[in-house]
Amino acid sequence: MKARVTRIGALAGMLALTGALLTGCFAPPPVINATLFFSDLVGTVGEQGELKVSVLEMPDGGIAGLVVGLAPNPGLRYAPGQFRVTEVQGLNGFQVLATFIDNGTGEVRFVLVNPTSGVVNGDIALIKGDRLGGGDFDFQLQKVSLQLMAADGSLIPAAAYNLATGQAPPYYVKGGEGP
Amino acid sequence: MKWLLVMLASMSIAALPGVAQGFSGEWELEISLSPVTVVDDVYASLALVYAGDSWRFASVSDFTSWWDAGGFVSGWVWQEFSGTGTFSFGEVHGDVLFGPQLPAFLYAQAMFQGDFAGIEVGLYSALLGPAVGGYLYPDGPYCGSVLKAVAPLGTGLSLTAVVEFGGSLPEGGFVLHHISGLTKIYDTSPLPGGGGFTGAELSVIGPFCGGSVKGTLRMEKVGFAYLSLDVWQVKLGCFPIVFGRDEYHPSRVRFTVAEKSVVLAPSVALAPGCLNVYAGVSFSPPATLEGMVIYGLGWECDLDGVRVGGLTALVTDSIWWIPIEGRPSQYRFEPAPPPWWTNRYEPLFMAHEFELVWLIFTGPACCGGNYEGEIDILFSSTGAVFGWSRTLAEFSVPLFNDFSFTLGMEVTRDGLDHLDFGVILVF
Numbered sequence: 048m049k050a051r052v053t054r055i056g057a058l059a060g061m062l063a064l065t066g067a068l069l070t071g072c073f074a075p076p077p078v079i080n081a082t083l084f085f086s087d088l089v090g091t092v093g094e095q096g097e098l099k100v101s102v103l104e105m106p107d108g109g110i111a112g113l114v115v116g117l118a119p120n121p122g123l124r125y126a127p128g129q130f131r132v133t134e135v136q137g138l139n140g141f142q143v144l145a146t147f148i149d150n151g152t153g154e155v156r157f158v159l160v161n162p163t164s165g166v167v168n169g170d171i172a173l174i175k176g177d178r179l180g181g182g183d184f185d186f187q188l189q190k191v192s193l194q195l196m197a198a199d200g201s202l203i204p205a206a207a208y209n210l211a212t213g214q215a216p217p218y219y220v221k222g223g224e225g226p
Numbered sequence: 227m228k229w230l231l232v233m234l235a236s237m238s239i240a241a242l243p244g245v246a247q248g249f250s251g252e253w254e255l256e257i258s259l260s261p262v263t264v265v266d267d268v269y270a271s272l273a274l275v276y277a278g279d280s281w282r283f284a285s286v287s288d289f290t291s292w293w294d295a296g297g298f299v300s301g302w303v304w305q306e307f308s309g310t311g312t313f314s315f316g317e318v319h320g321d322v323l324f325g326p327q328l329p330a331f332l333y334a335q336a337m338f339q340g341d342f343a344g345i346e347v348g349l350y351s352a353l354l355g356p357a358v359g360g361y362l363y364p365d366g367p368y369c370g371s372v373l374k375a376v377a378p379l380g381t382g383l384s385l386t387a388v389v390e391f392g393g394s395l396p397e398g399g400f401v402l403h404h405i406s407g408l409t410k411i412y413d414t415s416p417l418p419g420g421g422g423f424t425g426a427e428l429s430v431i432g433p434f435c436g437g438s439v440k441g442t443l444r445m446e447k448v449g450f451a452y453l454s455l456d457v458w459q460v461k462l463g464c465f466p467i468v469f470g471r472d473e474y475h476p477s478r479v480r481f482t483v484a485e486k487s488v489v490l491a492p493s494v495a496l497a498p499g500c501l502n503v504y505a506g507v508s509f510s511p512p513a514t515l516e517g518m519v520i521y522g523l524g525w526e527c528d529l530d531g532v533r534v535g536g537l538t539a540l541v542t543d544s545i546w547w548i549p550i551e552g553r554p555s556q557y558r559f560e561p562a563p564p565p566w567w568t569n570r571y572e573p574l575f576m577a578h579e580f581e582l583v584w585l586i587f588t589g590p591a592c593c594g595g596n597y598e599g600e601i602d603i604l605f606s607s608t609g610a611v612f613g614w615s616r617t618l619a620e621f622s623v624p625l626f627n628d629f630s631f632t633l634g635m636e637v638t639r640d641g642l643d644h645l646d647f648g649v650i651l652v653f
Binding site (some may be wrong): 091101216219 | 295296299325328330331358359363400405407417
């Protein structure tokens with residue numbers, strides 16, 4: 048009798064968990080507007096850490112050029128005691144024209160350009176470095192420090208896109224699991 | 227002293243189930259010592275299982291340490307609860323994972339697998355908590371489900387249908403990482419999330435020319451994604467050339483809306499006695515065979531309780547030799563690692579290393595069970611005596627029926643790198 052009750056309890060628990068997960072699944076997906084997105088820092092402490100620069104729903108044929116750290120404003124800021132930038136790599140046809148890294152103050156500036164086409168959705172750069180610590184911190188960047196150029200040669204105004212910056216959480220997923 | 231507290235807490239918890247009936251479990255502790263930092267790493271894991279005839283509940287707690295910018299840090303990293311029940315109509319399984327460091331809910335999955343009129347049906351559902359970061363936008367939670375059905379069609383053919391509602395069943399599993407390097411791997415990915423229809427696949431697998439063939443039609447939310455034809459283990463006549471190594475490394479023709487792609491993935495199948503020849507075919511797409519490439523030579527001899535083996539890698543760039551479960555002797559060759567490979571494995575060779583010799587010895591221990599030892603010696607293309615780079619040694623011996631002791635060490639050209647002690651208690 049006890050075993051039967053336990054079995055029924057186990058089944059009910061599993062069904063409840065499945066139901067809870069399925070209920071959450073059928074929530075309407077969020078509406079994504081044009082967004083420039085700097086991801087969370089991903090990597091093991093003491094080894095390489097990296098974050099991606101990605102775009103979503105970019106207008107006018109997609110993004111083809113990006114300036115991070117438009118003078119006289121600062122570039123992407125981070126906690127220098129936790130992360131040390133070593134390199135900026137272009138992705139999906141983007142090339143890095145210039146990079147300025149100051150690990151003393153925790154700032155990286157760079158210029159990216161894609162000479163062949165625009166990217167509407169996807170990754171455009173990878174910022175690599177050494178993850179020195181496991182403390183969570185916010186990457187900081189403001190729109191006034193950015194200049195975005197579309198594939199048709201026009202500048203994308205600040206009001207036409209969202210800017211999102213990540214953190215350095217202790218738990219993360221990476222690689223092929225991403226959307 | 228935090229690591230000491232972790233040890234004491236683990237030992238106290240481990241002692242509790244000993245007085246309770248119906249419980250079993252395992253407690254594991256590993257301490258790594260270093261000449262530089264004294265205590266280099268601490269890992270402890272406690273698994274508690276409460277099982278009956280057709281059901282099983284488990285709790286797994288993982289504690290570990292890492293070196294932060296400010297020094298040595300340790301903590302309770304994972305807390306996992308899982309349950310499995312077997313019923314007449316199938317099996318249900320659920321996992322819930324928490325991150326005690328924050329603390330926060332991290333991940334949950336529920337799986338149902340059953341057999342209905344000869345058709346295997348599986349429903350997989352998963353949820354990723356908002357505390358988990360990564361390359362994700364917008365922030366979580368993410369939730370997704372997958373419905374999978376496999377139906378045999380006779381004569382070796384089978385039909386598989388997969389419908390994705392914001393989730394997927396990734397080939398390498400869904401991997402959650404902690405900054406310490408510990409990972410947890412599950413079957414169901416809740417990405418890209420959203421819950422609505424995101425994709426569907428219909429595939430037929432069957433035998434073909436001594437190997438296998440698989441035809442797949444994939445539709446996604448925006449419409450047709452691709453139609454592909456995969457073959458693997460298909461031999462080229464009497465030549466020792468095989469097209470497609472396995473289902474995950476096939477030769478493939480794929481049609482998308484925009485293009486047709488062809489991947490032949492030829493390899494060479496040679497097995498002259500105890501020597502393993504890791505070879506491939508040099509090949510220019512779409513269909514030009516240019517020659518044969520020997521990636522490495524492996525060998526192994528069994529000498530009555532002692533096994534000796536080695537590997538000489540002729541190509542170490544752009545291919546991966548990886549040790550399974552951290553044991554160099556259990557290496558695996560992967561000429562074309564899939565994207566998820568780096569989530570699961572570290573490379574066997576460090577910089578300039580190319581050669582490995584290993585020795586495994588076993589024998590009866592004093593108090594039941596067998597002792598086992600492994601010594602691995604790695605050589606590099608640079609360095610002094612024979613190009614010796616480093617030596618790893620691991621030894622495990624059961625001291626009592628349910629208690630075993632492990633000892634490991636690594637010596638490099640700079641001296642002793644680390645010395646590891648570990649105990650495993652099964653109750």
